[in-house]
Amino acid sequence: MAKHLVSVLRGTPSWPPPIWLMRQAGRYLPEYRALRARAGDFIALCTTPALAAEATLQPVRRFAMDGAILFSDILILPWALGYGLRFAEGEGPVLPRLEASDIARLDPGRLEAALSPVLEAVGLVRAGLDRDTALIGFAGAPFTVACYMIEGGGSKDHARTRTMAYRQPLDFERLMAVLTEATIASLSLQIAAGAEIVMLFDSWAGVLSPSLFRRFVALPAARIRAALGECFPEIPVIGFPRLAGGLLGMYAEISGVDAVGMDTAADPALVAAEVAAPVALQGNLDPAALLAGGAAMTAEVARIMGALRGRAHVFNLGHGILPETPPTHVAELVSLIRNSADAA
Amino acid sequence: MAKHLVSVLRGTPSWPPPIWLMRQAGRYLPEYRALRARAGDFIALCTTPALAAEATLQPVRRFAMDGAILFSDILILPWALGYGLRFAEGEGPVLPRLEASDIARLDPGRLEAALSPVLEAVGLVRAGLDRDTALIGFAGAPFTVACYMIEGGGSKDHARTRTMAYRQPLDFERLMAVLTEATIASLSLQIAAGAEIVMLFDSWAGVLSPSLFRRFVALPAARIRAALGECFPEIPVIGFPRLAGGLLGMYAEISGVDAVGMDTAADPALVAAEVAAPVALQGNLDPAALLAGGAAMTAEVARIMGALRGRAHVFNLGHGILPETPPTHVAELVSLIRNSADAA
Numbered sequence: 056m057a058k059h060l061v062s063v064l065r066g067t068p069s070w071p072p073p074i075w076l077m078r079q080a081g082r083y084l085p086e087y088r089a090l091r092a093r094a095g096d097f098i099a100l101c102t103t104p105a106l107a108a109e110a111t112l113q114p115v116r117r118f119a120m121d122g123a124i125l126f127s128d129i130l131i132l133p134w135a136l137g138y139g140l141r142f143a144e145g146e147g148p149v150l151p152r153l154e155a156s157d158i159a160r161l162d163p164g165r166l167e168a169a170l171s172p173v174l175e176a177v178g179l180v181r182a183g184l185d186r187d188t189a190l191i192g193f194a195g196a197p198f199t200v201a202c203y204m205i206e207g208g209g210s211k212d213h214a215r216t217r218t219m220a221y222r223q224p225l226d227f228e229r230l231m232a233v234l235t236e237a238t239i240a241s242l243s244l245q246i247a248a249g250a251e252i253v254m255l256f257d258s259w260a261g262v263l264s265p266s267l268f269r270r271f272v273a274l275p276a277a278r279i280r281a282a283l284g285e286c287f288p289e290i291p292v293i294g295f296p297r298l299a300g301g302l303l304g305m306y307a308e309i310s311g312v313d314a315v316g317m318d319t320a321a322d323p324a325l326v327a328a329e330v331a332a333p334v335a336l337q338g339n340l341d342p343a344a345l346l347a348g349g350a351a352m353t354a355e356v357a358r359i360m361g362a363l364r365g366r367a368h369v370f371n372l373g374h375g376i377l378p379e380t381p382p383t384h385v386a387e388l389v390s391l392i393r394n395s396a397d398a399a
Numbered sequence: 400m401a402k403h404l405v406s407v408l409r410g411t412p413s414w415p416p417p418i419w420l421m422r423q424a425g426r427y428l429p430e431y432r433a434l435r436a437r438a439g440d441f442i443a444l445c446t447t448p449a450l451a452a453e454a455t456l457q458p459v460r461r462f463a464m465d466g467a468i469l470f471s472d473i474l475i476l477p478w479a480l481g482y483g484l485r486f487a488e489g490e491g492p493v494l495p496r497l498e499a500s501d502i503a504r505l506d507p508g509r510l511e512a513a514l515s516p517v518l519e520a521v522g523l524v525r526a527g528l529d530r531d532t533a534l535i536g537f538a539g540a541p542f543t544v545a546c547y548m549i550e551g552g553g554s555k556d557h558a559r560t561r562t563m564a565y566r567q568p569l570d571f572e573r574l575m576a577v578l579t580e581a582t583i584a585s586l587s588l589q590i591a592a593g594a595e596i597v598m599l600f601d602s603w604a605g606v607l608s609p610s611l612f613r614r615f616v617a618l619p620a621a622r623i624r625a626a627l628g629e630c631f632p633e634i635p636v637i638g639f640p641r642l643a644g645g646l647l648g649m650y651a652e653i654s655g656v657d658a659v660g661m662d663t664a665a666d667p668a669l670v671a672a673e674v675a676a677p678v679a680l681q682g683n684l685d686p687a688a689l690l691a692g693g694a695a696m697t698a699e700v701a702r703i704m705g706a707l708r709g710r711a712h713v714f715n716l717g718h719g720i721l722p723e724t725p726p727t728h729v730a731e732l733v734s735l736i737r738n739s740a741d742a743a
Contacts, residue, residue: 209555211553212718212721214686214687214690214721214723217685217687217688218687218690218691218721220687221685221687221688221690221691221695221696221699222691222693222695224695261605261642261644261664262663262664263663263664263685264663264664264683264685264688264699264717265664265665265666265702266698266699266702267685268664298605298642298644298664299644299664300605300642300643300644300645300664300665301644301645301647301665301666301669301670301673302664302666302669303645305666319606319607319608320605320606320607320608320609320612320642320643320644320646321609321644321645322609322645322646322649325645325646326645329645339608341561341565341607341608341611342558343558343561343562343564343565344561344565344608346558346562346565347562347565347566349566351565351566351568352565354610355565355608355610358609358610373608374556377556377558377562379558
C-alpha cells in the first residue's frame with residue numbers, strides 16, 4: 056500500500072491530510088544549529104552524507120512528519136556542474152555573475168560524481184525512515200537556478216535575468232536547456248537512490264511576465280515531468296512556482312505535475328477552482344502565522360482546511376519555516392491537523 | 400471635456416490608450432540625475448517645491464506623457480507624521496523599527512503643515528502642465544507604509560510585519576487606522592492643490608495571506624476610496640496592490656477603486672475576466688522588456704494591447720522603470736503605443 060503522502064499526491068483525497076513543512080529541517084531547531092556548527096560550512100552540510108541525512112531526519116524524529124525532504128540547496132545543481140559557489144556569512148550565496156560564454160563551460164559530465172555524496176545521503180535517509188514516512192527528492196527549478204547564476208546571488212528584482220531573457224533569448228534558452236536536463240538527471244539519480252516523490256522549487260517564478268513564465272517556468276516543468284514519467288511513472292512530482300498568482304492554473308495544465316504547491320498569498324478556494332482534480336494541492340499556511348501560533352494560527356488553519364475539503368491536499372506552509380519559530384508551535388500545528396475531527 | 404487619462408480611468412475605453420510610466424521621473428534620465436545631485440538628499444528633493452515639481456515635469460516634457468505623477472516617496476507620509484526617516488546611501492530608507500508604543504506618538508496634527516511643500520509642488524506642477532496632461536497624486540497604501548515602519552526599512556519577507564499582524568492584531572489595526580486616515584488627509588490635500596487623479600501604491604500587498612490581504616489591503620483601500628468619493632466624486636482612484644495575484648478581483652470588488660494597476664506577473668486577459676468593467680486596467684509591460692527594447696518589447700506590447708482590446712486601459716509598466724533603461728526606449732514605447740493602427 057502506498058504511503059499516505061504518496062497516495063494523496065497521486066490524487067486520492069484523505070482526511071486529515073498528510074503534513075510536512077518546507078524548511079522543516081532548519082535553524083529554528085536547536086539540534087539543527089548544533090549540526091550546522093559541526094559541519095562548518097553550508098555546502099559541507101549538504102554534501103557530507105551523514106550530516107545531510109541527519110539534518111533531513113531531525114524534524115521527522117521530532118514531529119513524525121508524513122514526508123522527509125532531502126536537506127539540500129537550490130545551488131547544489133550549479134555547484135555540481137562545476138559553477139563556483141560559496142556562502143558568505145550573513146549575505147547568502149555568492150556565485151560568479153553568468154555571462155553567455157560561461158554556458159558552454161557547464162559540465163553535465165561531472166554531475167553524477169559530484170552528486171554522489173547527495174545520493175549517498177538519500178540512501179541513508181531512506182534506511183533511517185520508518186515505513187510510513189515518504190522521502191521527497193529536492194531540486195531548484197531551472198529558472199530559479201538561472202536567476203542565482205545570472206544575478207550572482209540573491210536579487211531584489213532579478214532585472215539582469217529578465218533583461219537577458221528578452222535581449223539574448225538564444226543564450227537564455229541554451230542555459231535553460233542545460234539546467235533542465237541536469238535537473239532531470241539529478242532527480243532521476245535521487246529517485247534511483249530512494250526518493251519516492253520529487254519537488255521542484257521555483258522560488259522566483261513570480262517575477263516573470265506571463266509569456267516568459269510560460270516559456271521558462273511552465274514548459275521546463277513539463278519537460279522534467281515528462282522525462283521522469285518515462286522512467287519512473289509511479290513517482291509523483293510536486294511543482295512549486297512561487298508567487299505564480301493567477302498563472303498557477305496555466306502552470307498545472309502545461310506542466311502536468313501531480314501536485315502544485317500554493318504560496319502564502321494563494322487563496323486555496325480559488326486555486327481549487329483553477330487547478331482541476333486529480334491534481335493535488337499543497338500548502339499554504341503563512342509561516343508568520345506558525346511563528347505567532349495561538350488563535351491566529353488556528354483560524355488560518357481552519358480557513359485553509361475548509362477551502363480544500365474533499366480535495367487531495369497535503370498540508371504545508373506557503374513558504375519555509377522562519378528561523379524564529381518556536382518548535383512547540385510546529386508540534387501544535389501537527390497535532391491540530393492530525394486531530395481535525397471534521398470529516399471531509 | 401475630461402483629459403484623455405481621466406476619461407479612461409472613469410471607464411471609457413479609448414484607442415490608442417493613454418500612457419504614463421511608473422517611476423517615469425527617475426535615475427534613467429540624465430536631467431533627473433543632475434537635479435538629484437543639486438538637491439543633495441532624497442527627502443530634500445521630495446520636499447523642496449521647485450525641485451519636486453521639476454522632477455515631476457521632466458519626463459512629461461521629454462515624452463509628452465498623458466499623466467504626470469507627483470514626484471514623491473511612500474515614506475513621506477510617516478515622515479510627515481513625525482516618524483524618523485533617512486535615506487542611507489546604497490541601502491535605501493532607514494527608519495526606527497516600530498513598537499506598539501510608537502503608534503500613539505504618530506501625530507496627525509502636524510500632517511498638513513509638514514506636507515505644505517509637497518502641496519506647493521502640486522500647485523507648481525499643475526501650473527506647468529499643458530491642458531492635455533493630467534496630474535496624479537501619490538500615496539503609499541497603509542499596509543506598505545506599515546511594512547517599512549515595522550521592518551525599519553526594506554525587507555525580504557516582511558516576517559516581522561506579518562507576525563505582528565497575527566500576534567498583536569489590535570495594535571496592528573490601530574496603526575492601520577492612523578495610516579489610513581492620514582492617507583485620506585494627504586490625498587485630499589493633494590486633490591485640493593490640483594491633483595486630478597490619485598494612486599495608492601501597495602508594493603508589498605503580495606506577501607499577505609488572503610485573510611490578511613482582505614483586512615489590511617482591500618478594506619483600507621475601500622475606506623480611502625469611500626472617504627475621497629464623498630468630497631471629490633469626480634477624482635478617479637487607481638489602486639495598485641502589487642503581486643496580488645489571484646486576489647486582484649477581490650480587491651477591485653471590495654475596494655471600489657476606479658482602476659487597478661496590474662503588476663508584471665499579471666496576465667491582462669485573466670485580469671480582464673476577473674475585474675468587471677467599468678473598472679479600468681492599468682499596466683503592465685515588464686520594465687526589463689523596456690530596458691531590452693527592440694523586438695522583445697514590441698512583442699510584449701502587442702500581447703498586452705491585444706488582451707485588452709475594447710477595455711478601458713491605461714498603458715503603463717508592471718513596476719517602475721529600471722535605472723539602466725535607455726531614454727530612447729521610452730520614446731520608442733510611447734511612439735509605438737500612440738501609433739497603434741489597430742482600432743479596438
